[in-house]
Amino acid sequence: GELVIGVGALPAGFPPLAYTGTDQKTLTGAEPDLGRLVAATLGLKPVVKNSTWENLFVGVDSGKVDAAFSNVTVTEERKKKYEFASYRKDNLAFEVLKENPWNFGGDFHNLAGKTVAVSKGTNQEKILLEWQGKLRAEGKDVEVKYFPDPNSVYLALSGGKIDLSFGPNPSIAYHITQTAGGNAPTRNAGSYSGAGESLQGLIAATAKKDSGLAKPVAEAVNHLIRNGQYAQLLAAWNLSNEAVTTSEVNPPGLPQAAS
Secondary structure, three states: OEEEEEEOOOOOOEOOOEEEOOOOOOEEOHHHHHHHHHHHHOOOEEEEEEOOHHHHHHHHHHOOOOEEOOOOEOEOOHHHOEEEEEEEEOEEEEEEEOOOOOOOOOOHHHHOOOEEEOOOOOHHHHHHHHHHHHHHHOOOOOEEEOOOOHHHHHHHHHOOOOOEEEEEHHHHHHHHHHHOOOOOOEEEEEEEEOOOOOOOOEEEEEEEOOOOOHHHHHHHHHHHHHHOHHHHHHHHOOOHHHOOOOOOEOOOOEOOOOO
16 A cells, blocks of 8 residues: 655755755655655555645645645644644754854843844744843843845854844754855754743644544654664754654644634
8 A cells, every 4th residue: 555645845845854856856854754664664655745835734635645744733723634643843943153152041031132033924933022022021132133045044144143043943953964064164052842831842744633544653653763763864864853752643732822
């Protein structure tokens, strides 16, 4: 049989999680790679389907895709339609120049007096603006800056126009490996749960509710955790800091927004 793995990486991809390789055809990255390992563990042939993010869910809903491996965060809202098998922590991270001694240390007070780049309309922007509000209430501040794309953020960082960049841990992990050989190498200065302080956010394989797929997928991931292949895969993509100790079926998700 086959396991149809859905990835929502069109049009441009999001390294290191999912992007088209140098042959311009093969989808590579941590997400499709894990999907392929899970399929093999279940004795199934992996078939990877790449689509846009929106069409990824259409594929799962219609049954054209068995399970999405595409950086999907578990939320209570999504549980109404989907079942989940968690496989990675959903973390945000701070990127700084390697020479900068600053560390987040799990405390937003350390952001006082800093200038931070963040993307508009994101979960991390929401968290950063909440921290800004708390700092201002104490008579301190953090300056928030916006840039059109990751490249301009890096230019601002290397040029000293900003102190930190706050974004998804995987893309920062990838960028750190990209800058390692250049004249302005960067490092990770601390991470934070994408779900906020009350809950560790989780990324999970996403299947149609009551499809019965979440349980075998979780068992396959736990097999890969036990035999060491899971740790190898994350290390290969510089994502070891997002490892989970066990895959859970329908773990607590981000709470529904109060309406």
